[in-house]
Structures are given as structure tokens and as C-alpha cells.
Amino acid sequence: MSTPDANRSSAPPVRVVVIEDEPTITRAIADRLTAEGWDVSTALDGPTGVRTVAEVRPDVVVLDVMLPGFDGLEVCRRIQADEPVPVLMLTARDDETDMLVGLGVGADDYMTKPFSMRELVARLKALLRRVRRAAAPAPSSEAQTALELGDLMIDRAGRRVTRAGVPAHLTPTEFDLLLCLATTPGTVLTREQLLADVWDWVDATGTRTVDSHVKALRRKLGADLVRTVHGVGYALELPGSAEGEDAADGADEGAAQA
CATH class of the missing domain: 3.40.50.2300 (Response regulator)
Incomplete structure (x- = not known):
């Protein structure tokens, strides 16, 4: 049926x-x-x-x-x-x-x-x-715009990512998660927001999926890139910033406690 x-x-x-x-x-x-x-x-x-x-x-x-x-x-x-x-x-x-x-x-x-x-x-x-x-093809104005955040380059149209000139091989979901965080760098997004925006999933039972994908991003792009805000969510820090470097020390610990 x-x-x-x-x-x-x-x-x-x-x-x-x-x-x-x-x-x-x-x-x-x-x-x-x-x-x-x-x-x-x-x-x-x-x-x-x-x-x-x-x-x-x-x-x-x-x-x-x-x-x-x-x-x-x-x-x-x-x-x-x-x-x-x-x-x-x-x-x-x-x-x-x-x-x-x-x-x-x-x-x-x-x-x-x-x-x-x-x-x-x-x-x-x-x-x-x-x-x-x-x-789906992105609007022409958006497709022509690559995000440059410090040494991080995100090519929207080609769905390619490099850091310090080194390509990072991301899954489609990892790319979407990175792009979501990078669109508003420094802004803390809750796990529920990320789950809805990236996964189109509105049930909070999936928040561990977010945590695992953040860990995967850190392994591929560096632990300093995504900051954990305990009990809230995650923010993308400008690569090389003081906050980003501080975040590296507690990144894996924060994800484990999430």
C-alpha cells in the first residue's frame, strides 16, 4: 500500500x-x-x-x-x-x-x-x-562564492574542502555539517539546530549523530576547528584564532561528555 x-x-x-x-x-x-x-x-x-x-x-x-x-x-x-x-x-x-x-x-x-x-x-x-x-544546482551567486576562513577553503559549487592547501575528503553529510557551521563562524549552534538544518531530522534522539560527525570532522580537518560548548552545541572557530587553539585541548573530551 x-x-x-x-x-x-x-x-x-x-x-x-x-x-x-x-x-x-x-x-x-x-x-x-x-x-x-x-x-x-x-x-x-x-x-x-x-x-x-x-x-x-x-x-x-x-x-x-x-x-x-x-x-x-x-x-x-x-x-x-x-x-x-x-x-x-x-x-x-x-x-x-x-x-x-x-x-x-x-x-x-x-x-x-x-x-x-x-x-x-x-x-x-x-x-x-x-x-x-x-x-541541485546552487543559485549562481552562491555557487560562485567560496568560503575562506583562515586556511580553510570551502568550495560550495564543487563541494570540495581544503585546509592549508591540503584536500580533505568529506562525506556529503560531513560537508553539509561543515558548511552549516562555517556559514556563521563563531556562532554556537545547538545539536537540535544542526540536526534539523543538516539532517532534516527534528527528533532530539539523533543528537549523538551530530557528535559523531563533529568528531569525524575534527579528525579530518583538525581538532581546533570546531569548538564544543558544553550542554549547548558547537561553533566553528576561525582557523588559527586563539579560541580555536584553546578548543583543541578539550575538543575530544567535550564530544565524549556530550
Whole structure:
């Protein structure tokens, strides 16, 4: 059964591949996404998942971390090397190290089991909106404007980032997060604001996603770049500023306490 939105749309259905080794969870996800009007393919192990993604060319992938054959991290590496695709990872462990590794191999978001199907659908829809927004051409005046903040250069049109002339390879979500912070440098944005503006997600249960992506940005661009305001959120500091340098000392500690 399709939703009213799906009935009104003439666009082809969203293609999604679900790679999950627990048949009960796989069926539940597939049934829910099919009810949304999406075209769902499934795989129960890593090698089959990689082949299925290559055959289907999905719009989005739901990927479990723990899989037979090879794990979800290796699946993510392989499918992103072939042709980048938005990936939402599922993990049974609420371990930030696993989350950071997943983001590092190209995942865009993650959810910890157990999860609600309502939240899964909302996260996937938000992820697809972000991808479409990133692919849409920017207004000409904005597209021609690169942000220069100290030694940090953000090319909006090309979606490229360099720091001190060194390219940083960011995921689409990391780029959007950096751009959101860089648009108002020095201004503290709450986790809820960032979740709404970057992820299109308005439920505060996803704030750890923000924390993990900030940690990933720090690892790729330097710990001095994003300042933690305890109990509030984050601000981008001008690279090389005194506040930014002070922030480096407590950056990882602040994220851990967030």
C-alpha cells in the first residue's frame, strides 16, 4: 500500500537495498519500506549485498555492521568505491568507535538497534532529501562564492574542502555539517539546530549523530576547528584564532561528555 505522497508523485519509486543477516529484521524493514511505495531488494550477507547493490543501483542502502561473509564496513568500502551511494548503517552496539569507523568508510548516518520503524523511515527520507539538495544546482551567486576562513577553503559549487592547501575528503553529510557551521563562524549552534538544518531530522534522539560527525570532522580537518560548548552545541572557530587553539585541548573530551 502506498502513502498519499507516493500516490501523488509521478516519480519512480525509491530503490533501496537492505543488507541485514537477521531474516526477521530484514522482513520487517522490507515490509515497512514497501508500504511506503519503495522498491526494496534484500541481502543476508556481505558478498551478496555488494552484488545486489551493483545490480540494483539503489538510491539508498540500509546496511547492518555485523554480517557473514564480510562485515558491513567492508561492504560500505566496496560499494562506495564503485559508485557512491547514501548509506544508513545499523549497529547492535552503542559504541562511538564503531560509529566513527562507519562514517570513515562512507556511511552517511547510523542507527543503533533496537530502533523504531518510524524513525528508520524518517531518517531515510531525510537522507534522501539531503542528497537531492546537494545535487541541485546552487543559485549562481552562491555557487560562485567560496568560503575562506583562515586556511580553510570551502568550495560550495564543487563541494570540495581544503585546509592549508591540503584536500580533505568529506562525506556529503560531513560537508553539509561543515558548511552549516562555517556559514556563521563563531556562532554556537545547538545539536537540535544542526540536526534539523543538516539532517532534516527534528527528533532530539539523533543528537549523538551530530557528535559523531563533529568528531569525524575534527579528525579530518583538525581538532581546533570546531569548538564544543558544553550542554549547548558547537561553533566553528576561525582557523588559527586563539579560541580555536584553546578548543583543541578539550575538543575530544567535550564530544565524549556530550
